[in-house]
Amino acid sequence: MSYLALQNVSIQFGGLKAVDGVSFAVEKGQIFTIIGPNGAGKTTLFNLISRLYAASSGKIVFKGEDITQVPAQQIAARGIARTFQNIELFDNASTLQNLLVGRHRHSNTRFFEDLFFLPRVRREEVEHRRAAEEVMEFLRLQRYRDSLIGGLPYGVRKVVEVGRALCVGPELLLLDEPSSGLNVDETDRMADWILEINRRLGITILMVEHDMSLVSRVSDRVVALNYGRIMAEGSAQEVQSHPDVVAAYLGA
Amino acid sequence: MSFRIRTGYEDDLRLFKTRESAIAYGLLLAVLLAAPFLIGSYFLSQIVFVLIYTIVGVGLVLLSGYAGQTSIGHAAFLAIGAYTAANAAKYGVPIYVYLPAAALLTGVVGWLVGLPALRLHGIYLAIATFAFALIVEEILARWERVTNGNEGMMIKPATLVGKPLGESGLYYLCVFCTVVVVLLAVNVIRSPTGRAFVALRDSETAARSMGVDAARYKTFAFALSAGMTGLAGVLYAHKLSFISPEMFTLSLSIEFVMIIIIGGVASIRGAALGAIFMIMVDPLLVLLKDGLPGLIGRISGSPLLQDKASVLLSAPGVKSLIFGLIIIFFIIHEPMGLDGRWIKLKTWLTQFPFYRPATFRRQKMYLKSERGR
Amino acid sequence: MLDFVQQTISGVAVGCVYGLIALGFVLIYKATEVVNFAQGELMMLGAFLSYTFIATLGLNYWLGFLACLVCMALLGMLMERLVVRPILGYPQFSIVMATIGLGMVLRSLAGMFWGTDDLRIETPFSKAVYHLGPLVIAADDLSIIVATALLCVILYAFFRFTRMGVAMQAVSQNMLAAYYMGIPVKRMFASIWAISAMVATAAGILLAPITFIHSNLGFLGLKAFPAAVLGGFTSIPGALVGGVIIGVVETLSGFYLPEGFKDIAAYVVLLAVLLVRPQGLLGGAMLKKV
Missing domain, CATH: 1.10.3470 (ABC transporter involved in vitamin B12 uptake, BtuC)
Structure with missing residues (x-):
C-alpha cells in the first residue's frame, strides 16, 4: 500500500473544477514533484492535502488512514508539514519563535500549566529550544535567530519556512515552490537541502516546482498537471518530453 | 555597547x-x-x-x-x-x-x-x-x-x-x-x-x-x-x-x-x-485649564483672548477632543507607543554615539487585503 | 394591523437613514478597506452645517443642501489626506481606532462650535402629512424614502456608467492592478471619501427635521454598523436593505416590546446574524488564498 495516496480527488470553486479527479501515489522515501503551468491546480492540491480546503469528492489516504475529513490543525500531528508558495511566516516574531511554533504539536502542556509556567512547561520548553536549535544549525540559520522575520531577505525567509516545517518533525514534507524568488545560488543550496532532508533525515517530500533543473536534479517521480487533471506521470525526463506537457508549456 | x-x-x-x-x-x-x-x-x-x-x-x-x-x-x-x-x-x-x-x-x-x-x-x-x-x-x-x-x-x-x-x-x-x-x-x-x-x-x-x-x-x-x-x-x-x-x-x-x-x-x-x-490626562487637563488662559492673557496682553481661551478649555468636549487627537497622533506617528519610544531611548543610550535612527525605520506598508481571511 | 403598517412605514424611513450611513461605510470599505467609525459624525456635521446655512444664514433649503454637500465633500477629502492615507496598510485594529479618534475629534469640535443645545431646521415639507386611506404619512418620512431611492439610482448610475465610477470599482477590486492600469489611486481614494461624506450629509439633512440636531447625533452611526454587516459590508444595495431591516425591527420592537428593547434590537439582530451567517445576509463567502 502506498504511503500517501490521492484517489480521484476533486474540488470545485463555483463552476470551476480546480482539481478534477486526480489520483497518484507517493511512496515512502520518495521526492515526488508536481509540475504544471500556472493555474493548473498544484497549490490547490496542496491545500487539499493539508486540509485547508475540503475536497468535493475523492479520498486522501496517508499511511493507511483516510485524512479527507481530518481538521486542518490535526494534520501536523499526523506528521505532515508544509511550506507556502508566498511565504506564510509569522512576520512580527523572531526566527526562533517561528521555529518554535513549528514545535507546537510536540507540546503537551495545558493552559493552566502555561499560565503558571509549571516545571513541566519549563522542561518541555528547553526541549523545544534544543530541537529548534538543531534545525537552525542544519539550515545555518543561527545568525538570524533573534531577527524579526519582517526584516529578513526573501531568500532567508524561504529557508526559515522550511525550518519551521522541519520543526514539526514531519514524515511527509510538502514544499510549495521552494525555489520561487530565489537566485541561482540560493536555488542550488535549496536543492542540496531538499536532498539532504530526504536522504539524511529520511523525510518523504512532495513538492510543487517550476524550476526544471531543480526538478530533474532531485525528483524521483514527477506528475504534470494541467487544468486540474494529470497529463503525465513518470521520471523527470519522461514527463518533460511528454508531448502533452510540451504542448501545455509552449501553449501550442 | x-x-x-x-x-x-x-x-x-x-x-x-x-x-x-x-x-x-x-x-x-x-x-x-x-x-x-x-x-x-x-x-x-x-x-x-x-x-x-x-x-x-x-x-x-x-x-x-x-x-x-x-x-x-x-x-x-x-x-x-x-x-x-x-x-x-x-x-x-x-x-x-x-x-x-x-x-x-x-x-x-x-x-x-x-x-x-x-x-x-x-x-x-x-x-x-x-x-x-x-x-x-x-x-x-x-x-x-x-x-x-x-x-x-x-x-x-x-x-x-x-x-x-x-x-x-x-x-x-x-x-x-x-x-x-x-x-x-x-x-x-x-x-x-x-x-x-x-x-x-x-x-x-x-x-x-x-x-x-x-x-x-x-x-x-x-x-x-x-x-x-x-x-x-x-x-x-x-x-x-x-x-x-x-x-x-x-x-x-x-x-x-x-x-x-x-x-x-x-x-x-x-x-x-x-x-x-x-x-495623568485628567490632572494635566485641570492644570491646563487653570494655567493656559492666564498664560495666553499675559503673552497677548488681551483679557478678551484670555476669556475666550478659558471658555474654550472648559467646554465639555475638550477631554474627548484631546483623547481623539492623542489616538490619531499615536497611531500615525508612534505605532509602537510609549514602549517603542522607551526602547529607542534605551538603544540610543547603550549605542551612543553610534545610534542611527534608521535602526527603527519602519518598512513601507502596502494595503494588504484582509478580506476573505 | 393599521398600527403595524404605520410603524413599519416610519421604520422604513429611519431605516433609510441607517442605510445611507451604512452606504457610506460600504463605499469607503470597498475601496480602501478602511472601516470609517466616524461616518456617523460626518452625518452629524452635515446636519449642523445645514443648520448654519439654512437657519442662520437664511439660505434657501435646496441651495443650503447643495452648499453642505460641497463643504462636506471637501472635508471628506481633507480627512482622507490627513488621517487615513498615512495609515493605509496598517492593521485593521489601528485603522478602526484612528477613525474612532477622528469621530471623537469631530464630535467635540461640533459641540464646541454649535453648542450642546438641540437645534432644528425648517424644510419645505415640514409638518405636511399625506393621508392614504386610513394611513397617515408624514412628508418628512416620505422625503427620506424618496430621497434615498433617488440617491441610490444616482450612485448606481455613477458606478455603472461614468468613467470615474468604473475606475473606483477597479480600485476597490484590486488596488495594485488599478494602479498599473494608470488609474490615479490616491485621487480615487480622496474622491471616495468625498462621495461618502456627501452621502452622510444627505442622510444628516434628511434626518434633521425628524430629530434634533445635536453633537450626539453621530452615535446613530453605530446603528448603521448592524445595517452594513447585515448587508454583507461590501454590497451597496445590501447596505440599504440592511438599513431598512434594522430600522423596521427597531421601530417595531420599540412599539411591541417592553422599554429598553428598542435601543438594543439592532445589536441583537446583528449578533444573531453574525453567529448564523458571518458574511452577512447578502455577502458572499470568501477564502484567503495561500
Missing part, C-alpha cells in the same frame, strides 16, 4: 533577562510597597487607578497585541466584575472568595463572547464586541433586581478576616493583583500558548498547518483577557464604592483600548505606561 551572551536554553526562559532588569523591577516593587508611607492619599488613589488600568491593559495586550483579536467592548467585562463584587459584598461573602470568583465568571463570559470570534475577523469582531458591550450596558440598566438599575449600587467596603480593608489595604490588594496578572501574562507569553497567539495573529493559515487549534486559542485569549478585566472590575468597584450603568459605556471601552495604543500594543510594560498616561 553591551552584548548578552547566552549559555543555555534556560536563558531565554528566565523571568528577567538581565540582572539589571531584575534589580530595576525589584526596586519598582519596593517603591510601590513603601508608597502608602511616603505619599498622600490623593497620589495613592491615583496609583490605584493606574494599577487597575494596568490590569485591564495587560488583558487587552494579550488579546489584541498578542492574539490579534480586536475588542472595543471591554467595559462590559469590567462591569461584570464590578457588579459581581457588589452583589457578593452585599451578601457578606469575603473578598478572597469573590475576587477570584468574579475573575472566573468574567472569564467564562469572555469565553462565550470568544465563540463567535472564531468565525469573525477584524472589523466584524470589533463590531460584534461593541454590540455585546451595548447589550450588557442595557441589561445593567434594566435588570434591577441584581443591578439596582440606573440608580446604581453602593458597594460595601471589603473586609479581610472581619476587619475592613481600608484605603491602604485596598492599595496593597491592587499591587498584589497587578503583580499576579503581570506574572501570568509573562508566563503565557513565554510559553507555547503565547506563541500560538502570535502565530494566529500573523497567519492563521500557517498556524493551523502547524497544528495550532485556532478555536481553542482564540476563545482562551478572550477568556483570559476578560478574566483579567473582571478582576480589575472588582477592584474598580471597591475603589469607587459606587457603581452605575453609565460608568461602563463605550467611551470607557475606548479609553481601555487607548491604554494599549498609547503604551504599545504588544508590550506588558506598554500597558503600564499607557495606564499611567491615561490617568
Whole structure:
C-alpha cells in the first residue's frame, strides 16, 4: 500500500473544477514533484492535502488512514508539514519563535500549566529550544535567530519556512515552490537541502516546482498537471518530453 | 555597547533577562510597597487607578497585541466584575472568595463572547464586541433586581478576616493583583500558548498547518483577557464604592483600548505606561485649564483672548477632543507607543554615539487585503 | 394591523437613514478597506452645517443642501489626506481606532462650535402629512424614502456608467492592478471619501427635521454598523436593505416590546446574524488564498 495516496480527488470553486479527479501515489522515501503551468491546480492540491480546503469528492489516504475529513490543525500531528508558495511566516516574531511554533504539536502542556509556567512547561520548553536549535544549525540559520522575520531577505525567509516545517518533525514534507524568488545560488543550496532532508533525515517530500533543473536534479517521480487533471506521470525526463506537457508549456 | 551572551536554553526562559532588569523591577516593587508611607492619599488613589488600568491593559495586550483579536467592548467585562463584587459584598461573602470568583465568571463570559470570534475577523469582531458591550450596558440598566438599575449600587467596603480593608489595604490588594496578572501574562507569553497567539495573529493559515487549534486559542485569549478585566472590575468597584450603568459605556471601552495604543500594543510594560498616561490626562487637563488662559492673557496682553481661551478649555468636549487627537497622533506617528519610544531611548543610550535612527525605520506598508481571511 | 403598517412605514424611513450611513461605510470599505467609525459624525456635521446655512444664514433649503454637500465633500477629502492615507496598510485594529479618534475629534469640535443645545431646521415639507386611506404619512418620512431611492439610482448610475465610477470599482477590486492600469489611486481614494461624506450629509439633512440636531447625533452611526454587516459590508444595495431591516425591527420592537428593547434590537439582530451567517445576509463567502 502506498504511503500517501490521492484517489480521484476533486474540488470545485463555483463552476470551476480546480482539481478534477486526480489520483497518484507517493511512496515512502520518495521526492515526488508536481509540475504544471500556472493555474493548473498544484497549490490547490496542496491545500487539499493539508486540509485547508475540503475536497468535493475523492479520498486522501496517508499511511493507511483516510485524512479527507481530518481538521486542518490535526494534520501536523499526523506528521505532515508544509511550506507556502508566498511565504506564510509569522512576520512580527523572531526566527526562533517561528521555529518554535513549528514545535507546537510536540507540546503537551495545558493552559493552566502555561499560565503558571509549571516545571513541566519549563522542561518541555528547553526541549523545544534544543530541537529548534538543531534545525537552525542544519539550515545555518543561527545568525538570524533573534531577527524579526519582517526584516529578513526573501531568500532567508524561504529557508526559515522550511525550518519551521522541519520543526514539526514531519514524515511527509510538502514544499510549495521552494525555489520561487530565489537566485541561482540560493536555488542550488535549496536543492542540496531538499536532498539532504530526504536522504539524511529520511523525510518523504512532495513538492510543487517550476524550476526544471531543480526538478530533474532531485525528483524521483514527477506528475504534470494541467487544468486540474494529470497529463503525465513518470521520471523527470519522461514527463518533460511528454508531448502533452510540451504542448501545455509552449501553449501550442 | 553591551552584548548578552547566552549559555543555555534556560536563558531565554528566565523571568528577567538581565540582572539589571531584575534589580530595576525589584526596586519598582519596593517603591510601590513603601508608597502608602511616603505619599498622600490623593497620589495613592491615583496609583490605584493606574494599577487597575494596568490590569485591564495587560488583558487587552494579550488579546489584541498578542492574539490579534480586536475588542472595543471591554467595559462590559469590567462591569461584570464590578457588579459581581457588589452583589457578593452585599451578601457578606469575603473578598478572597469573590475576587477570584468574579475573575472566573468574567472569564467564562469572555469565553462565550470568544465563540463567535472564531468565525469573525477584524472589523466584524470589533463590531460584534461593541454590540455585546451595548447589550450588557442595557441589561445593567434594566435588570434591577441584581443591578439596582440606573440608580446604581453602593458597594460595601471589603473586609479581610472581619476587619475592613481600608484605603491602604485596598492599595496593597491592587499591587498584589497587578503583580499576579503581570506574572501570568509573562508566563503565557513565554510559553507555547503565547506563541500560538502570535502565530494566529500573523497567519492563521500557517498556524493551523502547524497544528495550532485556532478555536481553542482564540476563545482562551478572550477568556483570559476578560478574566483579567473582571478582576480589575472588582477592584474598580471597591475603589469607587459606587457603581452605575453609565460608568461602563463605550467611551470607557475606548479609553481601555487607548491604554494599549498609547503604551504599545504588544508590550506588558506598554500597558503600564499607557495606564499611567491615561490617568495623568485628567490632572494635566485641570492644570491646563487653570494655567493656559492666564498664560495666553499675559503673552497677548488681551483679557478678551484670555476669556475666550478659558471658555474654550472648559467646554465639555475638550477631554474627548484631546483623547481623539492623542489616538490619531499615536497611531500615525508612534505605532509602537510609549514602549517603542522607551526602547529607542534605551538603544540610543547603550549605542551612543553610534545610534542611527534608521535602526527603527519602519518598512513601507502596502494595503494588504484582509478580506476573505 | 393599521398600527403595524404605520410603524413599519416610519421604520422604513429611519431605516433609510441607517442605510445611507451604512452606504457610506460600504463605499469607503470597498475601496480602501478602511472601516470609517466616524461616518456617523460626518452625518452629524452635515446636519449642523445645514443648520448654519439654512437657519442662520437664511439660505434657501435646496441651495443650503447643495452648499453642505460641497463643504462636506471637501472635508471628506481633507480627512482622507490627513488621517487615513498615512495609515493605509496598517492593521485593521489601528485603522478602526484612528477613525474612532477622528469621530471623537469631530464630535467635540461640533459641540464646541454649535453648542450642546438641540437645534432644528425648517424644510419645505415640514409638518405636511399625506393621508392614504386610513394611513397617515408624514412628508418628512416620505422625503427620506424618496430621497434615498433617488440617491441610490444616482450612485448606481455613477458606478455603472461614468468613467470615474468604473475606475473606483477597479480600485476597490484590486488596488495594485488599478494602479498599473494608470488609474490615479490616491485621487480615487480622496474622491471616495468625498462621495461618502456627501452621502452622510444627505442622510444628516434628511434626518434633521425628524430629530434634533445635536453633537450626539453621530452615535446613530453605530446603528448603521448592524445595517452594513447585515448587508454583507461590501454590497451597496445590501447596505440599504440592511438599513431598512434594522430600522423596521427597531421601530417595531420599540412599539411591541417592553422599554429598553428598542435601543438594543439592532445589536441583537446583528449578533444573531453574525453567529448564523458571518458574511452577512447578502455577502458572499470568501477564502484567503495561500
